[in-house]
Amino acid sequence: MASATTAPPGVPAAGIPPVATHQGYFGFTRAQGIALLIMVAALIACPYFLYPQFLMKLLCFALFACAFNLLIGYVGLLSFGHAAYFGMGSYVAAHAAKVWGLTPELAILLGGVTGAGLGLVFGWIAIRRQGIYFAMITLALAQMIYFVCVQVPFTHGEDGIQAIPRGAFLGLIDLRADMSLYWFIAGLFLLGFLLIHRVINSPFGQVLTAIRENEPRATSLGYRTDDYKLVAFVLSAGIAGIAGGAKAITVGIATLTDVHWAMSGEVVLMTLLGGLGTLFGPVIGAAAVVGMQTYLAPFGAWVTVIQGCIFVLCVLAFRAGIVGELARMLRVKL
């Protein structure tokens, strides 16, 4: 073996480098900190330039994609049924706001609890399987939820739940004005985003990474890997439910589209396009997809074709996604 003083590339040969200096502020690296500042600035500035309704929808999907990315990017689990948690969160929040007259934050919270509860049951069933079987089981279970939603009365079948009231935040601040609702949704998104960041950079997240990297080794170190995966699954499903609930309050309707498998596909597309396993990738990916759907709407059915082409291009040329490629070019972690 080479002499003990030979350092690997990138590590200074002289002396022992100080321990764990890469952790910047609150677990953000410097590049991530800068990106976060840009994102917050964009959150504040954008509603003055772009249609708030569009931005709110974008933020709901961005949160959904972030929740999905927590699972695929940091645990390596491809769930192909995340529409179930998003859609059920959407329906329950809609029902709670419209029929039970709950305030929006409680309705959305209930959507999150619904997503998490469903995630606990489905995750418990699916996690015993690996790879493609895991994806197939999550898809099958989500399809079950879809058919339940077609049948049960409270979802109103093809019509969906319409005219969902926005209500008043904490019963105090009226959210009927677009800008008021925008700040509420932006705050919710930011909270969710920071929560996911914390999960990734927690002692729990450290074990999750170890499981993603080498599951048998993590087991041999005494970690019950299935339990960790299940907790991650529940967190992801819960945040997806919150995103669904927020979407219902924002758009004012909850329909079968939200639980359809195409929605599960869309969140995969957003995450891959933005950059799997990057903190900001899903946000950029959601912005790209929702942006396309909104601004290419005049092309009608061609949107799907264009989306398909972009997806193929992404898989062929930019494997790491937009943010992933950017991070590689700049040699930073984003």
Added chain:
Amino acid sequence: MRDYILETEGLTKEFRGFVAVSDVGLRIRRGTIHGLIGPNGAGKTTCFNLLTKFMQPSRGVIRYDGRDITPMKPAEVARLGLVRSFQISAVFPHLTVLENVRVALQRERGGSYDFWRSDAVLRRYDDRAMELLADVGLSVYAQAPAGTLPYGRKRALEIATTLALDPNLMLLDEPTAGMTHEDVDRIVALVRRVAQGRTVLMVEHNLKVVEGLCDTITVLTRGRVLAEGPYAEVSRNPEVVAAYLGSDPSVSGGSQGEVAAHA
């Protein structure tokens, strides 16, 4: 204190009619280095997987420290202090070398399900992790991603990670496989040093290593125990020589002549 830290009785594993391990009775004496050798396909790795509960035996009993661990899950036996390494170097490639060891040290906290807490709380393990890395000569690599380490260093990292759990019984699956001569010498010295105060069971192909390190060896062929005892004794056993020379001429170059010479 019992004499034997690990005992098996009638340990058997069948895969759809193929018997990989058959009626194996192992007894690992506390505080010794025990070698498990045998030609390719003899069932050594299957044995390892059974002992560490990565596979469930078809029949038989495994006792660790007098306790029946046969029905346990792999994570549970790891918590009891029976920790294994893997044949293919098992590191977490995208974690830094330091983090690799720290993930093991983190086990001391019990379950790390606290997703709301910052991982800054793990920094209290940094000093201990650096000590362990210094012990295996990896200090300068601490901040490098483990995946970038050369092969021999990965094996050293794996041993440091295993040691972080302070195991009573370490199971090393071919710790010197695929290594250069200098690397082998390093690992041999390392294993001898870390075996102080614990028990080691190792699968090893390199008979030189086995001869130098192991107090007792068990020879497996076709899933059965062929011989057991000190190296000098076992290597004189004509059946062992036949098993090695007859069925597996590729066994670690240089060493087979030695077995033959003893015969």
